[in-house]
Amino acid sequence: MLLKNKTILVIDDTPSIRAFLRISLASEQAVLHESATGHDGLDKARIIQPDIIILDLGLPDIDGLDLLPMLKEACPPQTIIFILSVRRDYPMMEKAHALGANGYMAKPFVPFDLIEKLGSFYAAPAA
Amino acid sequence: MDALVKDPLPFAFPLVVVCVSGNPRSYVLLRATKRYAERIGVPWMALHIETKKSSLRFVEENRKELISAIKNLTLAEELGAMTSSLYAPMVEDGIAQFVTQKKAEGFDVKALFVGDTSGVPRSTGAVSEHKSTSPFILRLKRLLPVGQSIQPIQITSHYPAKKLKGLHFSLRDFVEGNLLNAVCAVGAVAGATLLILLLQGIFPEVFQSRNRAPIYLIALALVASRSGLIISLATAFASYMAMTYYFTDPSHNLTIDNFTEAAGLILFMIFAGVVALFVSARRDQVDRLLKELKRFQALFNVYKNSVKELTYESALHSIHRDITTALNTEIVFCFPSTYQPEKLIYTYPEKINLSEDDDAACNSCWEDGRPTGFGMHIHPKSAFRFKPLVTSTADIGVIGIRITRTMDLNPAMIELLSSVADLVALILERITIEQKMEENRVEAEREKLRSMLLSSVSHDLKTPLASIIGSLSVHQNMFAALPEEQRQELLANALDEAYRLDSFITNILDMTRLESKQVKFRKEWIPPQDILRHVEKRMKERLRFHKLNIHYDTMMNVELCADVMMTEQVIQNLLDNAGKYTPFGTAIDVTLEQAGPDLVIRIRDYGPGIPDDSIEKIFDKYTRLKKRDAKIAGTGLGLAIARTIMHEQCGDIIVANHPDGGAIFNVIVRNWRKKEDNKEKEEAA
Structure with a gap:
């Protein structure tokens, strides 16, 4: 339950993906917020200041890579931004990291892998 | 050098020297010298003496003379000679100085070949044994060391002596x-x-x-x-x-x-x-200036007219026309075969009579990469002067210019012919570069498109797969913990996405089949209502958040001659498109109308409409791909497929924006009939 009470904002325009993320993250007792567009996600991020942002790169109104720096600016530095994308190539991953992303996972993925990755950011460092 | 002059070597190296000027006929001298040198097995050297004319009016002539002389020295080098150039007040002084110096350096100038234009016309290139009365030769003899042999060579023109300038008394x-x-x-x-x-x-x-x-x-x-x-x-x-x-x-x-x-x-x-x-x-003088001006103007026109030409074929046509007119003679271009670059096969114009001599001169020009034909020492019997077309990177072909009797083959004309060859090479090189740039641009565009297609297809396939895998894995792993409602939601989402995936794959396959003409259309007479009812039933679930109104009351008693399945696909794709691009809750109206001779199935939505600059582009199968990773479901092929199907059935799809908002897709059906007509026809039959 590393994600317990963590505020998570999911920015993805595919309702079914948001649905299974909502269900699986709820079981971790995280507080979930959803946005179907990039601009709506940015507005919500400014208001709720989430601990974690799960960001899809292929959004209908703005490219996720363009949105990423805006989110970094709108949120506190400790906010984790985790990228979900169908683009499975190293240049893209490196670009996302360079722009401030903390993690990257290619679609399709198993939600529990995602939860595990997100949890690792809050796990106590090994002795 | 001074030491050599002071202390000559005890033995002498034999050497043959030929003195060349800017005279275009100097090749005769070169050829004779080469022959002689080879016969006695001695190296030979071509010498040019540059003099300064005192009068300013000769400056331009001097320049031309110098250019021509450099060409002659280049030719000498090609023929295997060493070359040297000296400056002296008079040619005779320069030659004498050179010979004296060479002797001092330890060379024995076995023979000194010089041009002699004073004698009577005779066969060109023959070593003259006559006692020349030329003041030049006589003065040279006086200046040279005692015993130095001179070989004057007759240089005559192919044409009669030029008219005395300034006199018109014939x-x-x-x-x-x-x-x-x-x-x-x-x-x-x-x-x-x-x-x-x-x-x-x-x-x-x-x-x-x-x-x-x-x-x-x-x-x-x-x-x-x-x-x-x-x-x-x-x-x-x-x-x-x-x-x-x-x-x-x-x-x-x-x-x-x-x-x-x-x-x-x-x-x-x-x-x-x-x-x-x-x-x-x-x-x-004015006539000559005008003539020169006209030639330059002609060359400029050649270049100007060829600028707009984009292919070799059209450029050659343009250049051929302009040069033929400007020089009033025949021009021929020859190019090598793609597969056998050593052979010239392509000729423009194709209908030109080239003699055996012309052919030989042309091929020799290509093989050796130097001028041949009329007035040159290689294949002089040819009626054409051939010059290689040399670009900055390679020799691309040969240009041949027929030297007519009315052409005065003076240095200015030879320079002009060189300019023509250079200009043609420049024009053809420009076209080659432009074609390569265009090819590169197309290739880059194709690569970009391929990359976008790959990106879009992977997006369209992987997004539903991500939903299916994610939903089912949550369903499987959390089955016991999930309430029934959430289980159903996960399963329904997975099913929806599976349908969506099926739709993407079907679209891609359909487009591929349509483009490769693999689809066989089975046309039959069918009422439009039947098609629309089938589609309505199928789309009901997908358009559950919209109000789909099919106005059956507008349906006339008509039949369409169409492939039922394919036409259903058209309507389905259009409704699917309307559903994707319009807000939930808005209506989609479907009506049937007659517009002139055509029947129109009209699908109107109440969304934002289509930007004016994109109206036609929406049928481009790559339109949606050009967006940077668009997420609206579909490969962007639906409308392209719909229009292709209608075109295959002699119909069309025309799109417009409604003045009150929203888009209208008009499916034009040209092959239709009224049901009564049918009955009448059947009865008549």
Whole structure:
């Protein structure tokens, strides 16, 4: 339950993906917020200041890579931004990291892998 | 060097020297020298002496001479000679200086070949054994060390000697070209006489004998300024005789019986001659300048006209037309085969008669990469002068110019021919570069498109897969913990996405099949209502958040001749498109109308409409791909597929924005009939 009470904002325009993320993250007792567009996600991020942002790169109104720096600016530095994308190539991953992303996972993925990755950011460092 | 001069070597190296100038016929000298040197097995050297002409008017000629001389030295190098160039006040001095120096360096100049233009015309290139009377040769002999042999070579032109500049006195000119001038001359003499008679009548005191001559001289100057020497002299004679006849005592007498009168006639003639020569020389100069200007203008036109040409074929056509007109001769271009670059196969124009000599000269030019044919030492029997077309990177072909009898093959003309070849090479190189750039641009665009297609297809396939895998894995792993409602939601989402995936794959396959013409259309007569009912049923679930209104009341009693499945696919794709791009809750209206001879199935939505600049682009199968990773479901092929199907059925899809908002897709059906007609036809049958 590393994600317990963590505020998570999911920015993805595919309702079914948001649905299974909502269900699986709820079981971790995280507080979930959803946005179907990039601009709506940015507005919500400014208001709720989430601990974690799960960001899809292929959004209908703005490219996720363009949105990423805006989110970094709108949120506190400790906010984790985790990228979900169908683009499975190293240049893209490196670009996302360079722009401030903390993690990257290619679609399709198993939600529990995602939860595990997100949890690792809050796990106590090994002795 | 000084040491060598002071202390000559005890033995001498044999050497043959040939002195070349800018004379285009210097190749004759080179060829003869080469032959001689090879025969006696001695190396040979080509020497050019540069001199400075004192008069400024020779500056331009000097430049041309120098360029031509450099070409001759280049040719000598190609033939295997060493080359050297010296500066001296006179050519003879330079040669003597060179020979003396070479002797001092330890060379024995076995033979010195020089050009001799003084002798009678004879076969070119023969070593002349005659005792030349040329002042140049005689002076050279005096300057050279004692015992130095000279081999004067006759250099003659293929053409008769050029006319003496500034003189127009051929009988032919007089008979043909200057007939009008002759008439004018008679008129001028008559006019001057009448004018004197008239002025003498009005001012008898003023117009005495000494004032008459200037009037005749003015008339004479006018005639001489536009006529040749013969007419001018004839006019001078006629003027003087008219003056003698009318105004010299005894009047009406043509006799010249004293020295004064004879001297007057001679002075008249000299005056006419001087004016005629002076004006004629000037006119000749202007004519030459005009001719040169016209040539440059012609070359400029060749370039200007070829700029808009984008292919070799059209550029060659344009260049051929312009150069043929400008030089008034035949031009031929030859290019190598793609598969056998060593062979010239392509010729433009194709219908040109090339003799065996021409062919041999052309091929030799291509193989050796240097000028051949008429006026050159390689294949001189050819009627064409061939030059390689050399670009900055390679030799691309050969241009051949027929040297006609009317062409004066002087250095200026040779330079012009070189300029033509360079210009043609430049034009063709420009086209090649442009074509390569275009190919690269198309290739880059294709690569970009391929990348976008890959990105879009992977997005469209992986997004539903991500939903399916995610939903089912949550369902499987959390089955016990999940309430029934959430289980159902996960399963429903997975099912929806599976349908979506199926739709993407179907679209891609359909488009592929349509493009490769693998789809067989099975046309049959069917009422449009039947098609729309099937589609409505199928789309009901997908359009559950929209109000789909199919106005069956507008359906006339008609039948369409169409492939049912394919036409259903068209309507389905259009409804699917309307559902994707319009807000939830809005309506989609489907009506049937007759527009002129066509039947129109009209699908109207109430969304934002289509931007004007994208109206036609939406049927481009790559339109949606051009968005950076668009997320609206679909490969962007739905509309492209719909239009392709309608085109295959002789129909069309036309899209427009409604004035009140939303888009209208008009499915045009051209093959339709009323049901009654059908019955009548069947009854008649």
